[in-house]
Amino acid sequence: xxxxxxxxxxxxxxxxxxxxxxxxxxxxxxxxxxxxxxxxxxxxxxxxxxxxxxxxxxxxxxxxxxxxxxxxxxxxxxxxxxxxxxxxxxxxxxxxxxxxxxxxxxxxxxxxxxxxxxxxxxxxxxxxxxxxxxxxxxxxxxxxxxxxxxxxxxxxxxxxxxxxxxxxxxxxxxxxxxxxxxxxxxxxxxxxxxxxxxxxxxxxxxxxxxxxxxxxxxxxxxx
Amino acid sequence: xxxxxxxxxxxxxxxxxxxxxxxxxxxxxxxxxxxxxxxxxxxxxxxxxxxxxxxxxxxxxxxxxxxxxxxxxxxxxxxxxxxxxxxxxxxxxxxxxxxxxxxxxxxxxxxxxxxxxxxxxxxxxxxxxxxxxxxxxxxxxxxxxxxxxxxxxxxxxxxxxxxxxxxxxxxxxxxxxxxxxxxxxxxxxxxxxxxxxxxxxxxxxxxxxxxxxxxxxxxxxxxxxxxxxxxxxxxxxxxxxxxxxxxxxxxxxxxxxxxxxxxxxxxxxxxxxxxxxxxxxxxxxxxxxxxxxxxxxxxxxxxxxxxxxxxxxxxxxxxxxxxxxxxxxxxxxxxxxxxxxxxxxxxxxxxxxxxxxxxxxxxxxxxxxxxxxxxxxxxxxxxxxxxxxxxxxxxxxxxxxxxxxxxxxxxxxxxxxxxxxxxxxxxxxxxxxxxxxxxxxxxxxxxxxxxxxxxxxxxxxxxxxxxxxxxxxxxxxxxxxxxxxxxxxxxxxxxxxxxxxxxxxxxxxxxxxxxxxxxxxxxxxx
Amino acid sequence: xxxxxxxxxxxxxxxxxxxxxxxxxxxxxxxxxxxxxxxxxxxxxxxxxxxxxxxxxxxxxxxxxxxxxxxxxxxxxxxxxxxxxxxxxxxxxxxxxxxx
Numbered sequence: 101x102x103x104x105x106x107x108x109x110x111x112x113x114x115x116x117x118x119x120x121x122x123x124x125x126x127x128x129x130x131x132x133x134x135x136x137x138x139x140x141x142x143x144x145x146x147x148x149x150x151x152x153x154x155x156x157x158x159x160x161x162x163x164x165x166x167x168x169x170x171x172x173x174x175x176x177x178x179x180x181x182x183x184x185x186x187x188x189x190x191x192x193x194x195x196x197x198x199x200x201x202x203x204x205x206x207x208x209x210x211x212x213x214x215x216x217x218x219x220x221x222x223x224x225x226x227x228x229x230x231x232x233x234x235x236x237x238x239x240x241x242x243x244x245x246x247x248x249x250x251x252x253x254x255x256x257x258x259x260x261x262x263x264x265x266x267x268x269x270x271x272x273x274x275x276x277x278x279x280x281x282x283x284x285x286x287x288x289x290x291x292x293x294x295x296x297x298x299x300x301x302x303x304x305x306x307x308x309x310x311x312x313x314x315x316x317x318x319x320x321x322x323x
Numbered sequence: 324x325x326x327x328x329x330x331x332x333x334x335x336x337x338x339x340x341x342x343x344x345x346x347x348x349x350x351x352x353x354x355x356x357x358x359x360x361x362x363x364x365x366x367x368x369x370x371x372x373x374x375x376x377x378x379x380x381x382x383x384x385x386x387x388x389x390x391x392x393x394x395x396x397x398x399x400x401x402x403x404x405x406x407x408x409x410x411x412x413x414x415x416x417x418x419x420x421x422x423x424x425x426x427x428x429x430x431x432x433x434x435x436x437x438x439x440x441x442x443x444x445x446x447x448x449x450x451x452x453x454x455x456x457x458x459x460x461x462x463x464x465x466x467x468x469x470x471x472x473x474x475x476x477x478x479x480x481x482x483x484x485x486x487x488x489x490x491x492x493x494x495x496x497x498x499x500x501x502x503x504x505x506x507x508x509x510x511x512x513x514x515x516x517x518x519x520x521x522x523x524x525x526x527x528x529x530x531x532x533x534x535x536x537x538x539x540x541x542x543x544x545x546x547x548x549x550x551x552x553x554x555x556x557x558x559x560x561x562x563x564x565x566x567x568x569x570x571x572x573x574x575x576x577x578x579x580x581x582x583x584x585x586x587x588x589x590x591x592x593x594x595x596x597x598x599x600x601x602x603x604x605x606x607x608x609x610x611x612x613x614x615x616x617x618x619x620x621x622x623x624x625x626x627x628x629x630x631x632x633x634x635x636x637x638x639x640x641x642x643x644x645x646x647x648x649x650x651x652x653x654x655x656x657x658x659x660x661x662x663x664x665x666x667x668x669x670x671x672x673x674x675x676x677x678x679x680x681x682x683x684x685x686x687x688x689x690x691x692x693x694x695x696x697x698x699x700x701x702x703x704x705x706x707x708x709x710x711x712x713x714x715x716x717x718x719x720x721x722x723x724x725x726x727x728x729x730x731x732x733x734x735x736x737x738x739x740x741x742x743x744x745x746x747x748x749x750x751x752x753x754x755x756x757x758x759x760x761x762x763x764x765x766x767x768x769x770x771x772x773x774x775x776x777x778x779x780x781x782x783x784x785x786x787x788x789x790x791x792x793x794x795x796x797x798x799x800x801x802x803x804x805x806x807x808x809x810x811x812x813x814x815x816x817x818x819x820x821x822x823x824x825x826x827x828x829x830x831x832x833x834x835x836x837x838x839x840x841x842x843x844x845x846x847x848x849x
Numbered sequence: 850x851x852x853x854x855x856x857x858x859x860x861x862x863x864x865x866x867x868x869x870x871x872x873x874x875x876x877x878x879x880x881x882x883x884x885x886x887x888x889x890x891x892x893x894x895x896x897x898x899x900x901x902x903x904x905x906x907x908x909x910x911x912x913x914x915x916x917x918x919x920x921x922x923x924x925x926x927x928x929x930x931x932x933x934x935x936x937x938x939x940x941x942x943x944x945x946x947x948x949x
Contacts, residue, residue: 118433118510127912128435128509134915135501138922139539145926146543146573149933150558153569156937171875178871186864189905196854235556248557248564255556259547303905307898314890318878321886508914536925572933623928627936638939639932 114291126293133297137304140267144308147263151256151315154249161249166320168233169257173224174317177217178309184213185306192299195282198289204282207295210302211275214268221265225258234258257316264312267305274298338740338837353437356838359423360738361444366419367807369410369451372458376403378800381762381793387783396779397464398480402457404467409489410451412723413496413581416588417503417534418447420730421527423738425503427831427838428521430512435505439498447495454488457481466777468578471559471570475551483552486545493538496584500534503527521829522598522611526591529615533580533587533622541577544570568634575626583622586686586718587615589726590657593679596733597661599827600676601668607660614653621650631702640699647697654690658683673825674748678729681756685721689714692767707777710770716763725755728806735810736820740837743813747805755802761795855907863904870897 119125155162191206225234232240235255241247278298281287287295339356342348349357379399383390391399422440426433434440457463463485465474474482507520507528520528547558548570557563559570598605605611627635627643635643661683670676692714695701705711735743765788770776774785781789823832874893878886903909908919 118431118435118437124509128505130911131508131914131918132436132501132505134918135504135535138918138925139497139501139535141922141926142536142929143539143543145929146540146576147547148926149573149929150547150569152930152934153566153937154558156934157566158564171878175871175875179868182864182867182871185867185901185905186860189860190857193854193857193860236554239556251556252558252564255550255554255558259550263543263546300906303901307901310897310901311894314874314878314894318874319887319890321878536921540929568936572936576929576933623925624932627932630936635936636940636942638942639936642935 114293122291129293129297130300133300137300140304140308144260144263147256147260148311148315151260154252154256155320158246158249158253161246162253162320164243164246165250165253165257166317168228168231169317170224170227171317173220174313177220178313180213180217180220181306181309184210184217185303187213188299188302192292192295195287195292195295196289200282200285200287203287203292203295204279207275207279207282211272211279214272214275218265218268218272221261228254228258260312260316264305264308267308271298271302271305274301338835340740340837351441353433353441355422355426355433355437355440356738358437358440358444359419359421362414362418362422362447365444365448365451366411366415369406370803372455373403373406373411374800374803376400376406377796381796383779384781384789385793387781387786389779391779393779394464397466397777398462400777401463401466401485405454405463405485405489407719408467408581408585409492410447410454412585412719413492414447414499415585415723415727416592416730417499417527417530417584418444418495420523420592420727420734421499421503421530421588424734424831425506425524425527426510427834428524428829429507429510429515430830431506431510434502435510436502440502443495443498443502446498447492450488450490450492450495452488453484453491457484457488460484468574469545469548469570470574471548471551471567472561472565475548475559475570476555483549486549490542490545493542496534497538500531500538503531504535507531518609518612520612522594522605522608522615523591523829525612526587526594526615529619530584530587530591532616532619533584537577537580537584537623540573541581544573544577547573568630571630571633572626575629576623579626579629580619580622582715582718583618585723587618589682589723589730590615590654592726592730592733593661593682594657595827595829596675596679596729597664597683599733599825599829600673600679601665601670603664603668604828605660606663606666607656610656611660614656617653618650621646621653625650625697628697628702631699632706644697644699648694651690651694651697654686658687658690672749674743674745674752675729675733675825677749677752677756678725678732681725681752681759682722682729685717685725685759689717689719689722692717705770707775708770709766709774709776712776713763713766713770716766721759721763725759728752728755731806731810733825734831735813736824737831737834737838739814739817740820740835741813741817742820742824743817744809747809751802751805751809754798754805758795758797758799758802762792762799763795765789765791765795855904859904863900867897867900 115122115125119128187206187209191203191210194200194202194206228234232238233250233254235251235258239251239254241250243250275298278295281294339354349361352358352361376399379391380396380403383396383399389396422434425431457480460481463478463480463482465478465480465482469482469486507524511520550556551558551560551565555563557565559565559567561567594605594611625643625647627639628647631640631644661679692710696705696711696714732743732748735741769785769788769792772785774781822835825832870893874890877889877893880886882889902919908916
């Protein structure tokens with residue numbers, strides 16, 4: 101069990117009545133967030149499963165479609181997310197030290213980086229739209245041998261990156277809430293649980309991308 | 324023996340029911356007991372909606388040529404399945420009895436995340452509204468299993484609306500499971516070690532693990548199904564290069580463990596009831612506790628037994644078949660332990676115990692027929708026949724619903740502070756038992772004789788057994804209506820219950836009947 | 850979880866490692882290593898994810914229960930992927946029977 105120098109007393113509003121002490125409350129929140137992240141692992145896992153099946157079934161089509169993945173945007177986006185994870189962890193650290201200005205600054209940086217990611221994603225999606233690679237009635241594919249298979253693979257591409265992007269958007273919303281709360285002095289060295297929890301969430305979304313990037317953008321080129 | 328407090332004037336005493344009045348105090352409550360009641364009422368509504376569809380089906384099956392068109396019948400069995408599985412069976416015991424009792428049983432004041440608990444109910448209601456909207460708009464005809472490519476490409480019904488209902492209700496299930504896991508890990512009173520936890524709590528813990536690990540997969544599966552329905556990219560459509568078996572894999576990855584989500588809480592209730600009415604501690608506590616975990620884990624490794632004839636590889640099928648045999652072992656362990664608990668116990672036959680007896684017998688039959696189905700050589704012949712239907716109704720209705728009713732009766736005095744009429748309750752339990760067997764036993768025979776499931780019309784030689792089954796269904800319906808009536812009556816007008824009418828040993832009985840808001844217990848037992 | 854606060858240096862070191870690994874994985878993907886491309890890419894991804902989990906998400910200093918839940922999540926993902934693939938990869942190993 102962790103020791104802390106400053107703990108919440110029963111009078112502080114942040115200690116909810118059904119908890120005995122702040123350590124129990126923080127541990128519960130942390131465990132709760134981890135359980136939620138496990139559900140997210142399984143949620144994305146279903147798509148990773150479908151992707152793995154079709155990549156194995158349609159290796160040639162997969163090699164063909166991989167040429168249309170924008171590795172540069174993908175790589176830059178990976179870098180952007182890694183930076184955002186760094187700024188996020190620094191934000192959490194600032195909260196732990198009670199450094200309000202640094203906290204707000206790092207949260208804003210993280211949000212900006214997240215928006216950069218989403219903007220680049222938009223550019224990428226737009227590129228796909230121009231190429232008629234969005235599955236649906238308008239789908240076209242240069243190599244007629246792989247028309248159907250490519251459409252399935254592109255569906256999985258959009259489903260996986262799209263679901264990831266939705267999680268990023270939710271994360272951006274959560275960050276905005278944190279920024280407002282931090283600016284209003286809601287956090288202190290003794291209580292900054294939402295910052296830590298959303299930090300965990302943000303890192304998780306980064307990890308999903310760490311796997312998406314090689315699987316969708318990098319392998320398959322040389323097959 | 325637990326100390327009993329006088330029950331004279333509980334009327335004036337503040338409890339969770341009268342602490343606050345008005346719809347706002349109910350719809351914005353964060354108290355686990357009130358949320359349990361919110362769920363209780365909603366779940367009961369869905370039970371009867373699902374039951375109405377069953378009535379329609381059984382009426383149709385009175386004659387070989389049926390009453391309804393094929394399309395209508397398809398919609399009836401689909402909606403029956405969707406409502407019963409996702410909106411009744413999955414939430415039933417955890418959201419009602421679990422919500423009410425788990426904090427009390429571990430000595431906590433509430434669940435770890437009370438507001439998420441309320442959110443969970445709201446999400447459930449939203450999901451239910453989507454599903455009911457699908458019904459009102461004309462229904463869905465894909466079967467509750469939503470198999471592609473029919474659901475993704477060919478069905479002309481409101482698949483996405485129904486799938487959305489299921490998707491949303493899944494999040495309710497996930498949040499409930501998350502809440503229970505954190506609560507049981509972090510909110511136990513000092514001295515309440517894992518090895519002292521009531522088996523009710525162990526069962527709910529195992530259930531929560533499944534909810535958290537399995538439900539997200541059906542969520543993403545339904546998303547992919549929805550995308551396929553909109554875009555026709557071909558992910559599950561063989562004419563477009565897709566594999567419909569992939570849908571089945573992803574669907575059953577959740578839906579098989581889901582049946583353990585449905586039954587484990589029922590087993591948890593039975594453990595409590597059997598121990599109480601045998602006046603004996605449960606035999607083999609550790610075995611029963613760990614068997615819940617074993618079922619939760621093994622339950623994730625067997626889903627391929629739903630795909631034996633779907634085109635799954637022989638090797639995978641053999642592996643899934645073997646592990647399906649293994650998963651029967653922990654269930655059998657429970658049945659043996661309940662029986663051993665009763666042996667040389669002082670057994671009495673109050674209503675909860677009657678339901679427990681019904682559960683043990685009927686669940687055993689259902690479980691054993693599950694083993695037949697796990698045997699590939701048999702499954703080939705009886706798959707997609709009424710044998711399968713009889714199997715899962717034996718475990719779900721003969722098992723789970725009886726456990727639910729038993730639990731409702733057992734904890735009724737705790738929840739309402741009043742006693743139900745024992746005579747009527749015993750009678751209803753008997754009616755349920757007789758009605759159930761009359762409904763579903765003939766279906767084993769029908770399936771064995773080859774009557775396929777999900778058929779609106781059938782060959783004439785199957786009529787006698789079908790008529791028997793429908794007759795049984797009407798008896799069963801009476802059996803379910805009776806508690807609706809007398810329990811509602813007893814809530815308002817029943818005699819006041821003493822604090823512990825059963826002299827049960829659980830911690831939840833040491834609070835006043837109708838516990839306070841927030842929950843407080845006299846922790847004087849240890 | 851209220852341990853000593855981690856120094857910026859540790860976080861910065863992990864950050865640099867993550868960027869370096871990203872550059873590495875892109876570079877390796879340009880070479881033609883056959884099947885090994887996949888193994889290399891996945892290995893690097895796992896290392897990056899481990900760094901994020903251990904250092905940024907502080908699992909390195911977390912309770913055993915947290916570590917158990919992280920492990921369980923990964924294990925369950927493995928169950929899904931392994932059993933799912935076991936069907937597809939073993940089709941055709943044994944002749945399918947005539948009822949199909």
